[in-house]
Amino acid sequence: MALKVGSDDLVENPTPRVPVSLCVDTSLSMEGDKILELVRGVNVFLDTVDGDDDAHDAAEISIVEFNSVARLIQDFASVDRLQRVNAITPAGATCMGEGVNLALDTLENRKAMYSGSGVLYYQPWLVLMTDGQPNGSQAEFERAVQRVVSMVTAKKLTVFPIGIGADADMAALARFSPNRPPLRLKGLNFKEFFEWLSRSVSRVSKSTPGDTVKLDLSGLAGWAEL
């Protein structure tokens, strides 16, 4: 039954979709306030998107967490079928490559489903958030970087690599984003970031696929245009 509802949902809404993949670090180093703020920020994001008329119909969100393993917490779904994220207990290492690969795989599946049904969609977004250095499999990491870079260059993906805190490995993050430098989050200002993100989703969905959308600049230098 649940599956049937999902496919109705996909097919009945003709709005071109904005697939947003949140790929977050839940390793041990995120313990404490960091993880609390992150979870709260994600929920703020979902709430804001839910509340915005345009974003509501367009956004589809998936959440991947990575620590010692990569796990799909939430597959792509429109915001009214999503439950808010519960508290996450951070533990383990930082397998960033595995996380990104899982996020990309989930994205590919979703795009295949869009194509199969004839649903239109915009360039997908990948939001990568980590506070430390990647210490998972090197091969996986390299594969992830290569996939992301080739998609960005072919204009098939937009990446937001975000470093949390002082220990974040900005160099590693920079490898994912060939066009723009990665962003370092101010303190633990997840909420502000996610509010900006949902406003951006709304702006994209107000335009039509193929337009270049001017993102709101405040506090995000280097991200003038999508």
Next chain:
Amino acid sequence: MLLDPAEYVRPGCRLFIDTNIFMDVDPARKGRLKRLFERCAERIIAYHNPVIVPVKIIDELTKQSRMGRAGLPEDRASAVDKAKKALELLDDAESMGLVRKDLGDHSNPYADDLFVRVFERFADQFEMCLLTSDVTLLIRIRMLAGSTGHKLLAGQLTQDGMIQVASFQDLLRRGQSKLRRKQEEGDRREVEELEPLLADFQRLFAAELAAERRIRAAGTARQARTARTATTARRGVANAFRPATELREPDRALNVGHIPGEGEEVLIESPLGSGTLFLGAPLGEGGEGTVFPVGGGWVVKIFDREHITQHRKEKVSLLVSRGFRHPGICFPQALVTNRAGQFVGYLMPEAKGREFQRTIFNPRRFKQAYPDWKKTDLVDVCISFLEKVAYLHTRNIVLGDINPKNLMVDAGKEVWIIDADSWQLEGYPCPVGTPMFTAPSALGKPYSDSLRTMEEERFAVATMLFMILITGQFPYARAGSDGDIVRLIQEGNFAFQYRENSNRDQPDGNWKYMWSHLQPGIKGLFWNTFHRDGDRYGRRPSAEEWLRAFRGYKRWLDSGTNFDPISNDVYPTRYRAMAADTPIYECAECGTSMVGKWNPNTETYSTPKHCRDCQQNLPKCLDCGKKAATLSEGRCRECNRQRKYGNCAGCGKQTRRDHLVDDRCSNCQLVTCGECGQGAYKSQMSNGHCPACESRAHMLDSSRLCTRCGRPFITLGNVAWHQRAYKPVPDSHKVGDPDCVAPVPAAERYDWWAHPAPAAQESLLSRLTQWWRDA
């Protein structure tokens, strides 16, 4: 005011003639009908739009012409002549295709009611004009036009074949003098009708006058109803912009000082005067500016700094100076400047309703916004949209950026067109666009770098019409594509099914059902316009052509040729019935409408009992997994048969498995013969004996001879039976048994074996033959 009747035989217009025009004997107006037809004939033929003379009028003329001339006063007699002549003229005109006399019926008691009713009924479909000299009728039509806001006219026919439309004052005066005359004549009926009519008319007229005065005082343009009923269309077309072919010099930003905001004062300039206005709280913020209310149903759009440019200023000035008006189009009516007199925006009427994007371009939103709307309401929205687009196109204005955020609709199905500053006119391009609505020839280059062609505009019009009817779905959406809108448009692969051109890639969901229920003519226009193999792909239908088609669609929805009852639903749940005789019935489970499916092999319709959804919800057989309506023990009939029945190894018959022993049915069981003790199949047994024993039992026992005839008489079986029953075995045939024949006496019997044949000359054969003969 004089109007050319040729304007009213254009498509979308209808011209009517009342009896009194024919019956007018005034020599000053002789020959005017002839002139009328001379003016109109060419257009009538070209547009197949003849002048209408209703049946009722013909009846009246016929009645007049049949009256005997003798004994009548002069004027009555010439009236009879006139009627005869009129009928002749009409016959001629009809045979030339200039007139049609077949509309209406004979039932209306009064012809004047007829026209008012006809005009009321068709007001939203056609612009109509009635030629009559009856003041009452002229007034009634004028009031109808005023109250409905539609283009309805009534006027007299001049000598020169032109239509004379009287002014308000004129009509009022003539109406009043007619009233006086009727009162003197004592014509009660006329007085009763005319008196209240004039009172209403005067009230209406007074409101018009007052409104005019008020608006002029505010310094903004006139928006009197009189302007509309007198059809400025004619004046407007003469006032159209030049169809420019050259792109103007590139745009440049203007240097502006202060940009006014909420609560501040702005200056307005228009051809009718100037003044100041205060900006209220912002109504909305678009991509280029902000809209503020200023009272009285007017709003002011103030541009953002970077959008105050030369082109915009000149465009707005041009539009303001022309003074166009049309309900539902937010024409700039005045230029707005800051205190220093620098251009910052413009004044326009406030649009009603909400954006298409928010209301009808998404099924969920549509069902929330207008749950009671049917297909015919969406068709009305399309017609409202098309009328305005046609209006702009005839004035050489190209909208350019037709998209669901520039169009508003209200519950009354009136469409509002906003964002006039983005239109293209006189060489000033439309600097913005939306890829979804951009024709292949214009994709891939910046919008402001070239002038949109009419072909490209028509692409956007067609796309918008499609998306209104199919509530938000993109025409080129296709299963198996990668969602790249630009590429989909360029490929021109329209996926929806039309006639034999089935494309397997119709997008998932109910969209294909919605498409299938569109009127066939409309589908044809869409398919041929959107599909690259269609014959309208390069010469797309104009707004006028769509307008005709959609008006026809509306009529079709109500008519009998539309045989599928759910074609008026916005979201039908199944394909359209193929033909009028296709069975339409309901699902046995949930009652949704279902339609029989044509099987070309059997040439019949198959009518499955359940709809697809209920079919899916049917319980599944445990064994084979197929859905079935009735399951016994969790399994479908087939599997149950499989499970419970098997074939007997002996006879092959289908038998219940629990009746099979050793894979054999009861008939094929191995049993021992009662006689010989051998194994045999039960089916072969008879009387408990195997076939061998049974046949033996039927053999005559040769050791027992009948005591009377001396021959074997009793079967072995019979012997055994007696023995088993401990009965004495009979020793002879039953008495009277015909088989019991007394033997031939011994003497005559020649025992061959006892007496070998003597060695005689005669051969054995001849002696035998002899014996045979003798015996």
